[in-house]
Amino acid sequence: MNAELALVLGLLATCVALFIRNRPRMDVVALMAMVALPLAGVLSVPEALAGFSDPSVILIGALFVIGHSLVRTGIAYRLGDWLARTAGTSEIRLLVLLMLAVAGLGSVMSSTGVVAIFIPVVLGVARRMRLPPGRLMMPLAFAGLISGMLTLVATPPNMVVSSELRRAGLEGFGFFDFTPIGLAVLVAGLVYMLLVRRWLARPEDQDGTEDSRQTLADLADRYRLAERARRLRVRQGSPLANAVLNELQLRAEYGINVIAVERPGRFQNRLLIATGNTELRAGDILLADIASPAIGLLGAFDELGLEAVALKNAYYDVHARELGLVEVTLPPDSHLPGKTIQELGFRSRHGLNVVGLRRNRQALAGLLVDERLKPGDTLLVAGEWKAIHRLQGLSRDFLVLSLPAEVDHVAPAAQKAPQALFCLAVMVALMVSGLVPNVLAALIACLLLGLFRCIDMDSAYRSIHWQSLLLIVGMLPFALALQKTGGIDLAVSGLVTLLGDAGPRAILACLFLLTAMIGLFISNTATAVLLAPVAISTAEQLGASPYPFAMTVALAASAAFMTPISSPVNTLVLGPGGYRFGDFVRIGVPFTLMVMIVSVALVPLLFPF
Template sequence: MNPQLIWVLTLLAVAVALFAANRPRMDVVAVLVMVILPLSGVIDVQDALAGFSDPSVVLIAALFVIGEGLVRTGVAFRLGGWLARRAGSSETRLLVLLMLAAAGLGSVMSSTGVVAIFIPVVLSIASRLRVSPRRLMMPLSVAGLISGMLTLVATAPNLVVHSELRRAGYDGLGFFSLTPFGLAILLLGVVYMLLTRRWLSSPPAGADALRSRRTLLDLVRDYHLAGRERRLRVRDDSPLIGRPLQELHLRTLHGANVVGIERQYRFGREVLSPGASTEIKAGDVLLLDVFAPLEDPHALCERLGLDPRRLRGSFFTDQSREVGMAEVTLPPDSTLIGKTLLELAFRSQYGLNVIGLRREREPLQDNLVEERLRFADTLLVIGPWKAIRQLQTQQRDFLVLSLPAEIDEVAPAASQAPFALLALGLMVVLMIGGWVPNVLAALIACLAMGAFRCLDMDSAYRSIHWQSLILIVGMLPFALALQKTGGIELAVQALVGLVGDAGPYAILASLFTLTALIGLFVSNTATAVLMAPVAIATAEQIGASPYPFALTVALASSAAFMTPVSSPVNTLVLGPGQYRFGDFVKVGVPFTLLVMVVTVLMVPWLFPL
């Protein structure tokens, strides 16, 4: 083992440890790798930055945009509505249709996005059927992961394996190369979840009982908001007149937050969403959330020139036509984690106020603006319904868990749904026909969605998960470094020496196991980047076709069923499903073993060794 290889393996071990700890973020680690490898002389700068010109990276970015178009046009939400109608009152039918729908939609868009779309749908249906969300959320995550096994473009690891085959001089994978295996595993998954759902029947101690769809009053009760509301009219002699909210410092000085302003116009009244620059006018009625006790409310009103006004509903529920509430949670890659609401300028950026925060199912009573946000925190936001709907399109930072019964979900570009489906169909046809490269087919679909106004440029750029792209770009130099320093050859020799005498089936099983185990600690994309060259080189070493080995790595990369941190898909359902770590181990480990058996038996059958 030469010194350069020792250095690369050491750097790889450090990167894996940082990935597992998620400190710093994975994309930051990837950028560090791109810097350190050429500085140490292992590879040159051109090799370190080669990932930026890789067609697979551009294709993945385009697929994020296409998925956003399906969300904005309401295609995904309409699928959820169809699911609710078809399921009727049958839990079994619901589970089967849910898994089929999630897997089908996930075959052409991000599985994380699909699960995020279906979570509020499942919560609503579960409440209506009086079924525990625990019995449905894990089947949803399983189907989301299996969707990555259905088509070439379903998940990034498939495209990484495809790219590695072409880089090694072989033909890449076809659009439906993985489909037979994915369909078999999906059928196995549906049957498995029908048989094992009873393991998920009992909620953990202290879990909320099932109930019907929540209302604004439910949210007021759950977040202990009752009694915090104030409705105050600005008198003509008030010192607040003409001053913007940011100069009043109501939060810090008086423990109050302006969540709305009733303003009278010539032809009617309007409830405004306040911003930092909103100026107070005489006659305005301020809707206040007082989260800290006032020392002397009467004296304060006199000093600020405010008159109390009658409240007609608990915490402004009488304003529900203009002002709404929603619960949102923070997904694992949210950029808000670790920051305070004050640092984020939350109201200015999103047009909403955060009036409640629940952590580990308990509402926090302290000053929320100074509380640092954590993963899985549940925020209660209040503001215009339009701004709340806008959060549904920002799935990188927020996951809208539930909307109260006072609102019907409306997609911002619902009328363009047929054109979104047309663009999606065009991409699939072009990929299947092979008339243009896959990346061009996806870019054509993106242009079509833009031309038909299914999405605008701002939403297109926001939809791209840059962290995933940078992770792929940063990990590709590792594969090149391992090849140049002999690391791939060393791994192949170790694998063949360990199980080579047992035959190619044993090697396939070992590859699957190793890939799945690495996937417990790093992302499935990074796992595929590391394992695809090993798989192809192993096939060449024993004189076999590289396709069974490459496909095994692709399938194993999506088999992240074993822990809640194996994939963002699992992490998303952890809170809504009220799961514990052991629930995933209990259900996921046996299913992963079943998937390995199916893979090892089917892959050599359809792609001979």
């Protein structure tokens, strides 16, 4: 071992120790390493900074944007809603559908983002089915990790390994090259979780899993909205048809406050938040608050040409993505006390409707349009989430209290879902066909998403996980440094000397275990950066194809099942699932060995030596 190699190994060991300690942050450690290597004379400055121009880094950044577009357009949340409806009361059906949905969505977007989206969905379904969340949270995390084995773009390690193949003058992996093995692992994961789910929960798992924030249902109960909520269809020939709300004076003359309008569309109803200029049409369904349940009995509905429509759930729950509720209180220096709710003009000024009033902790009955406000009153207003966010900036006369939990699930570009799916399909088609390089396919999809307004520049920049990109950029020079100083040759010769007589499958198993074990302590992306050159060089020394060795490293990098800190996905479900460190060890270690067996058995069949 020469002095330069000893220096590089020392720097690498220091980085690993800091990664384990998690202080300073991993991206800072990577930048420190990037600076240290040229200062030590191991690499030149251009070589140390070459990661910034690596196509895989640009591709990963673009995929963060594309994944976020699926959230902004509501596609990810609609999938969660479908899961809750389809599962019904069957735990087995729920578990199978959950893992399939998470793995499928995670194959084209960040698995961490997918799991974060599904955690509240799963908690809600678990509460409804009276299941301990622990029986579902670990399957959720494992499905997120398995999604990284399904496509080339599912996780950064896949793209890092593919990029390393191209750097060696070889062809990289195709979009679906991972899919057959990933599907086999997914089937194994489904069977495994169905068998071990009874050991995933303990009686105390329910503790602490409730969201401490209030929900729309909490607000509706507090202001007794259920007593007044109605869905009313505008009949053919109704005097309301083709009339504007401001002209009708429904609130003042009939005690009917129209909050929103469901307008029939070709595929589904479209929700319109009511304003004074909203024009009603025959067939519209009005989502309204009424002053008293007696209004319908008094003949007002017949006079107006309205008919009541069944309301299975509160429409604030049904339309939670578009229609929000929030409490507004009057600060001491407000100029509003003494004015009536009618005089506030919330609908005309802010695009919001006042649907409730609390005074001295008691909800007042009726629509209260003529009620004069007093200091300390709290109003409940309803409208678009966008309008509610605007209201937060107007703090002189009223103060917006904490937003309900559903605000986390708002899709600001929900109407652009078809366009987002089209952009995703274009990217996949370009990648599969090979017409353009993968990085250009992803950038084309990003530009189309911006053109269709599925995402804007601000949200695009916010969606990129810069820490991950800097980690990759900072660790890439280590692979070059180890290659220049002979470190990779040393590791390869040791591996071949130790296991060369045992056959290439034994070396695949050793590579898998080595990658999985290193991934316990440092990022799986950094692990792939370090071990991909080792895998390719090992294949060259054996005179074998590099593809099965590179594929094994990529698969093992996603097999972070063994501890709750080996992947952000596991860390996310640790609290909601009520798990302990040992729960991941006793469930994750056997499954990791199972994944290794599946990989070592299938990889050589698809990528012969």
